[in-house]
Amino acid sequence: MSSSTATALSNEEEKMDSANMNPIPKNKKPKRNRKILQNWQLYIFILPAFLYFFIFHYIPMYGVQIAFKDFIPSKGIWGSEWVGLEHFKRFFDSYYFWDLIKNTLGISVYELVVGFPLPIILALAINEAKDGLYKKTVQTVTYAPHFISVVVMAGMIIAFLSPATGIINHGLGLLGIDPIPFMSDPKWFKTVYVFSGVWQSTGWGTIIYLAALSGVDPQHHEAAIVDGATRLQRIWYINIPALVPTMVILLIMNVGNIMALGFEKILLLQNPLNMESSNVIATFVYQAGLLDAQYSFAAAVGLFNSVINAILLITVNQIAKKTSETSLW
């Protein structure tokens, strides 16, 4: 899904660039004004969306300045006093700073390493299956968990992994393994988070790859068969190369999101016993900002997170641009 956003974006920017490079000649200006007037109703169509983005996205961007201020609600954003980088300093010097960074990056990288290749492998396998009921069933069933709410997902995880009553520990018991307290032992948290995510999103993740695979010209395969290529060779030399652009885009998007992981699920799975490995920047912002009402401090931590994200996104995109032809912009 996101890969196409990316391509849509790059198209968009190309267009914008070319528009900038060819300024509209003066004699066309009256025509343009007439066009605007003629289509005034179309601007009415856009108005609600415009207002929405302005109010709920651009005003908060303006509000980010509270990260550099000592925000007091009664004084308002503008009236509160500037304190420079004080909140950032406090965050960097805090004892939990490195823990938060370690957990955030740890979970993200783990998720990327495990979760990124699986949809590709599954898509390649589905693509090899003969069209028919079985293939359809596999697709329908593996897509389905995508629609399960994060709350139900967390409930399932907690119920299945319970040391006393959970089915997983009963299964491990049959193998002679003592019950494992998955939810209260910090060292299991990341694994639980990552593999429940694999269960939920691998199938849905295949859609975009299957779309790319359906674009492969069957003639390539026919020619390869005539030349005596095995199925594996055809997958390796025809199908996988066809997926590379999609992979690159998705990889860039994922790395660009590395600091913004699925924190709704983490928040639900968090408990005092696993905090050591489940406390990430996003849940910390929620805790500090909304529960403890330290608005400015939490906004500063959130801003730090976004800035790191933006830097990562730009860096990875730059690397992708240099090493392959595909990039976001």
Add this chain to the structure above:
Amino acid sequence: MNTAISETKTDKMIKTFIYIFLSLALIGVLYPVIYIISASISNPADVNSGKMWLFPKGITLEGYKIIFENSDIWRGYLNTIFYTVLGTSINLAVTIPAAYALSRKDLVGRNLLMGIFVLTMFFSGGLIPTYLVVKSLGMIDTIWALVLPNAAAVWNIVIARVFFQSSVPVELEESAKIDGASNFKIFFKIILPLSAPIIAVMALFYGVGHWNEYFNALIYLSDKAKFPLQLVLREILVLQEMTTENTQISGSMAEAMHSKQQLAAIIKYGVMIVSTLPIIVAYPFLQRHFVQGVMIGSLKG
């Protein structure tokens, strides 16, 4: 000749391997679902002790009875239906006209406007500044906090715009314009009747989002009467609280406590089913549309 035969042999092996892999994926996804369904109607003691592991054992509907008698769940259900209908209607009213207008090549400034929208995908004020905006608008603890801060999604506008660009013939609009039709008229009389597929896809994407949403409700709502289903579920599934208003405590207290604990387990599985039911029922029929939505999106790539 020999190589050809050996190749088909390895091909066959690979094919078998692929089918085994697919079957494992299928079982891996299905098993937890079957387990939940079975557990929700099984004797709680068998579920908790692990005796029930695939098919229901000692079938009982006690769990569902308690669920249906729980007023919090009912209220949450009704609230969620209301939020989903209202929220999705707002989403469609914002997304579809905007996407159509942005798809028109003769709209001056369309790239600039699109750029303004798309930028929000990569830069945001973050949780706290957004919360402060919602708060300053006086929307805390109102329905509006659940339906307005997510009144549109950039990605969905992009998808709908691609749909209009690729499936509405320009000639249709032009001939209507020559006939003197206004843009309003073109949109309502010509475009909307043609857009049933994209409206369906958008309604599904947004609708599922509203149905499953819990975080906005968590941060913006404090009045329990307004809680959507997902927040009620959170209390039952994650915080492990189940109000006992309707479980009759009879006999000795200890016995009641024990059976209550036992029951709590199958109630959990029951609420997972009940809350996901609308999606489960609709899913096989709607799957095509969801996939279509993703495909329309990737069409641009």
